Amino acid sequence: MQLTNPARKSRSKGSDHLELRAIDVFSVVAETGSMTAAALKFSMTQPAVSQILKHLETDVGAPLLDRELRPMRLTPAGEVLFARAQRLLRDAEQLYRELHQVSEAKLQRLRIGLVDSFTSTAGPQLIKALQQDVEQLLVWSGIAPDLRNELVRRDLDLIISPDPIHDVDNIHSRRILKESFVIIVPDSFSQREGSPSLAHLASTLPLVRYSHRSLIGMQIRKHLGRLRIDPPRHLEFDTSDSVVAMVGEGIGWAIVTPLCLLQAPAALSRVKVLPITCAPLSRSLYIAYRNGEFNGMPERIADICERIFDGMLSKLQQVEPWLPQHFQAE
Incomplete structure (x- = not known):
């Protein structure tokens, strides 16, 4: 994680960001006065700790430790950073826990678009299964070009349609049916x-x-x-x-x-x-969604759809005995 200083202007030395990992290493060294202690805590070598601290000092643009003294002492810049670092690291840890809880908890809202042929056949079973995972479920039905546009504009979070949308950056698709x-x-x-x-x-x-x-x-x-x-x-x-x-x-x-x-x-x-x-x-049907969003939900929907499609095979066989051969869930 990088912390950027938007107020920093061009300087002869120093960087415009700080690495959170480096601040964590620095804090341990500042607390213990020992690079060896930091190396043990982070499972790295002492030279690696020394290198991280040198990079951090380059980013800050000032020395943080007086290495001439034994044990090492903080410089004025080091004291300022150490005073802020503890709260910064606690806030970062709390943020991580909250984000992890959000990813594991029930989704607050999911806007899903379904192509018409899917909506009235597999749609009811899919929606029923998703109700336990999503607090507010908004479902739009329509033709594939409209659903594509709504996903690209972020009016929808995920769609099921015959369009894999391979030509749009950051949108991933997974095939769930070939017929x-x-x-x-x-x-x-x-x-x-x-x-x-x-x-x-x-x-x-x-x-x-x-x-x-x-x-x-x-x-x-x-x-x-x-x-x-x-x-x-x-x-x-x-x-x-x-x-x-x-x-x-x-x-x-x-x-x-x-x-x-x-x-x-x-x-x-x-x-x-x-x-x-x-x-x-x-033709094929795909789940299309944005990379890195709704962690695990596309896979969950794909699993539900596979079970729904498998359940349709007996209905297709009643229409024509050979018809299930032309319908393959993936």
């Missing part, structure tokens, strides 16, 4: 043996799209573009329950993920779920 995209068609859709190609579906039924402003919508559009498939843009929605409901009403087909399917349980009986066998596509 493959699947096709959904109206239950009345007649198909030949096997799963239809994306090109065939695009030429047969209208594509019910995710909004172009959502990350999942952009990902699907880019994938279809790489395959040179460009269905007309007639219908676009921000949320998965709307997309699945439209397909259930026979309006068209869509590309979704297993988690998105679970967001619309009422419409599942009216759709067929098919794998994408040619040119498969997948």
